[in-house]
Amino acid sequence: MAKAKSTYFCQSCGYQSPKWLGKCPSCNQWNTFVEELVQKEEPTKGSWKVSSSNKLTAKPRKIDEINFEEQPRLVTQDKELNRVLGGGIVAGSLVLIGGEPGIGKSTLMLQIALSLQGLKVLYVSGEESEQQIKMRAERLEQKGADCYLLTETSTQNIFKQIEGLEPDIVVIDSIQTLHSSFIESSAGSISQVRECTAELMKFAKETATPVFLIGHITKEGTLAGPKVLEHMVDTVLQFEGDRHLVYRILRTTKNRFGSTSELGIYEMVGTGLREVSNPSEILISQREESLSGVSIGATLEGNRPLLIEVQSLVSPSNYGTPQRSSTGFDAKRLNMLLAVLEKRGGFRLGTQDVFLNIAGGLRVEDPAIDLAVCCSIASSHEDIPTNPKICFAAEVGLGGEIRAVTKIENRITEAEKLGFQTIYISKYNLKGLNLSNTKIQVKAFSKLDEVFREIF
Numbered sequence: 001m002a003k004a005k006s007t008y009f010c011q012s013c014g015y016q017s018p019k020w021l022g023k024c025p026s027c028n029q030w031n032t033f034v035e036e037l038v039q040k041e042e043p044t045k046g047s048w049k050v051s052s053s054n055k056l057t058a059k060p061r062k063i064d065e066i067n068f069e070e071q072p073r074l075v076t077q078d079k080e081l082n083r084v085l086g087g088g089i090v091a092g093s094l095v096l097i098g099g100e101p102g103i104g105k106s107t108l109m110l111q112i113a114l115s116l117q118g119l120k121v122l123y124v125s126g127e128e129s130e131q132q133i134k135m136r137a138e139r140l141e142q143k144g145a146d147c148y149l150l151t152e153t154s155t156q157n158i159f160k161q162i163e164g165l166e167p168d169i170v171v172i173d174s175i176q177t178l179h180s181s182f183i184e185s186s187a188g189s190i191s192q193v194r195e196c197t198a199e200l201m202k203f204a205k206e207t208a209t210p211v212f213l214i215g216h217i218t219k220e221g222t223l224a225g226p227k228v229l230e231h232m233v234d235t236v237l238q239f240e241g242d243r244h245l246v247y248r249i250l251r252t253t254k255n256r257f258g259s260t261s262e263l264g265i266y267e268m269v270g271t272g273l274r275e276v277s278n279p280s281e282i283l284i285s286q287r288e289e290s291l292s293g294v295s296i297g298a299t300l301e302g303n304r305p306l307l308i309e310v311q312s313l314v315s316p317s318n319y320g321t322p323q324r325s326s327t328g329f330d331a332k333r334l335n336m337l338l339a340v341l342e343k344r345g346g347f348r349l350g351t352q353d354v355f356l357n358i359a360g361g362l363r364v365e366d367p368a369i370d371l372a373v374c375c376s377i378a379s380s381h382e383d384i385p386t387n388p389k390i391c392f393a394a395e396v397g398l399g400g401e402i403r404a405v406t407k408i409e410n411r412i413t414e415a416e417k418l419g420f421q422t423i424y425i426s427k428y429n430l431k432g433l434n435l436s437n438t439k440i441q442v443k444a445f446s447k448l449d450e451v452f453r454e455i456f
Helices: 079-085 105-115 130-140 155-165 190-207 228-232 279-283 331-344 367-382 408-417 448-455
Strands: 005-010 033-038 094-099 121-125 147-151 169-173 211-215 235-240 247-255 263-269 272-275 294-301 304-316 324-327 352-358 390-392 422-426 441-445
Touching: 005 190, 033 190, 079 247, 079 263, 094 105, 094 190, 094 228, 105 121, 105 130, 105 169, 105 211, 105 272, 121 155, 130 147, 147 155, 155 190, 169 190, 190 211, 190 228, 263 279, 279 304, 294 367, 294 408, 304 367, 304 408, 324 331, 331 352, 331 367, 331 448, 352 367, 367 390, 367 448, 408 422, 441 448
Parallel strands: 094 211, 094 235, 121 147, 121 169, 169 211, 294 390, 324 352, 390 422, 422 441
Antiparallel strands: 005 033, 235 247, 247 263, 263 272, 294 304, 304 352
16 A cells, blocks of 8 residues: 555645645735645545547647537426526536535536436436435426436446446536545545546547536535546536525536526426526516616526516715615726716716616626616606616716617517617617518617606
8 A cells, every 4th residue: 555645635626736835826815725635545446547449549630620519408398497508418528516615516417317207317326315316306206217326426326337337428516525436635635536537538539428517606606626626628608696585597607618608597496496587577676666776677698588677766865975776786896887977967976876786686787778777866866767668778987878789689589578668778779780570669869868868
């Protein structure tokens, strides 16, 4: 048996050092080194190995000589997951899903594993027993004849079962619970997470089998383990949402095979996670009476248009310094728009508290909702409600001008589909815009004060 060796790892980036260092030379973080016992053995029995007949000979080849045949993606019944992954599951891809405890990561993956009919799916759990997973499967009310369960944490035993079963898809719940006998450190440590992920990555690439990894997150909201974990995988998905609310958002932070700006929305119900095909309906509250400080903005998440509700509250400040608070919207951009309203719109907001909220728990970075934010603040300040059948899609500049935004046709179509009567846009978006088949009224403006005169 080899002699145990002590090595220090950076918890932030995974940098390895033979001695403790106060500052990591790789990521420049302070006090991030932890000591771990590491003993490397030769991978002999139980590790993933490919037969010599399937193994490709590694030699340099001209790029023009390489035959490329596009492999079709595996399209699941979950349309939200297909959208987030870029059209479906890519063969041999390694997908990492992170999220807070209790948010629904295991429920989502078990639901997908049960819905893949005709494919062998191996669901490996290191956190729950077979009976607990069976209880969840009964609650989901889905038949999964080809879904196999394995409660194991040793990667060597997992690969033995994989060689016998030959599954089409593998789900690991979670990567922090796996343990490799080639590393003598506890499960969940930096070296263990990196080694187990490397073994699974080798298996996925050499057999073209998609592997889904469920990962824990830290209290800061980042994925637990070394940062190199996110570099090793092909796709990183973030499962977000408030545990006290029913809606969940699946967001892409890295995707080698698609866009990183797509998102999927689910609703947590008693039988699992329900896909929300029209998220604009849940992001806009149904009000029986008109309220001041509320406006509707048309935004884009990837290629998906969304209509969101912007809520504002402007009230006199009881303290020396007025409060500026925003939820779901950039606080610096809010301060900029308040300065534009005071300078170009004539609103006296220097002594007012301003609170801004994006309804539905979304965080929006699209500048196209600037006009909706300004109209919402002006409505609350003057205590005059806006017409609930009007929505806005325009950026506001520092000079009070209304600037054009991208993909205005998609925003107009979404507003028309949801029954809005009028949409306010920039007049610079009218160039090349075909409105012949549009039933919604489109009004174009160039200055912010023109919009206020029209509304109020």
